[in-house]
Amino acid sequence: MLLAEMGKVARQQDGSYCPIILCGDFNSVPSSPLYSFIREGKLEYDGLPISKISGQEQALRGQRLLSVPIWPKSLGISHHCQYETESEIHPDEECRNSVSVRENGDKASPPETKVQSCIEHDFQLTSVYSHYLSGQPEITTCHSRTALTVDYIFYSAAKDNFSAGHGKEQA
Numbered sequence: 001m002l003l004a005e006m007g008k009v010a011r012q013q014d015g016s017y018c019p020i021i022l023c024g025d026f027n028s029v030p031s032s033p034l035y036s037f038i039r040e041g042k043l044e045y046d047g048l049p050i051s052k053i054s055g056q057e058q059a060l061r062g063q064r065l066l067s068v069p070i071w072p073k074s075l076g077i078s079h080h081c082q083y084e085t086e087s088e089i090h091p092d093e094e095c096r097n098s099v100s101v102r103e104n105g106d107k108a109s110p111p112e113t114k115v116q117s118c119i120e121h122d123f124q125l126t127s128v129y130s131h132y133l134s135g136q137p138e139i140t141t142c143h144s145r146t147a148l149t150v151d152y153i154f155y156s157a158a159k160d161n162f163s164a165g166h167g168k169e170q171a
Contacts, residue, residue: 003081003121010123020123020156025141027150029055030131038125038154045070046117056150069115079116125154 010017028034032055037043045066051057053066071077076084131138131149140151 001075001077003123004077004083006123007082007121017123017156020125020154022123022125022154023152025151027054027056029148029150030127030129031055035152037119037121038152039127041122041124042118042120044118054150056148068117070119079119081119081121123156125156128153128155 006020006022007017010020012018022038026034026038032053033043033045033048034053035055046068048066049063050066051063057063078084129138129149129152138149139147140149141147
């Protein structure tokens, strides 16, 4: 819903987006599927353990797996993370994986509709953090068990801004 609202607010009449700044405590480490989704704009989620989304949980311990569809159709948000009436579906850019789903949400044979098993967005967000300073990991939270990066500032750079690679991960 956050990305759908961002799209609603930031979309300009020509279909492009105003510059975006997204800040928050995402409780997600830089190597996580959630972080990758925000940065790269795509997440293949079917069968992904819920505990692995943030990258902080290492043991599965009987956790549920994400399934298709990731959210109910009644929410009105497409797999492009935009409200259905506002989304621009590009058939040649569809997620390559889709799953057949019955009207009640069960994976099965007909009657069925094709539902994407990934979500995507077009915001082209970059992190202000490099995640390493002088070879040491950056830390945004520290408590008794660990110290790591879970808070982020993402931004969308103008397409002609060649310095937009600031937040690229460095090892």
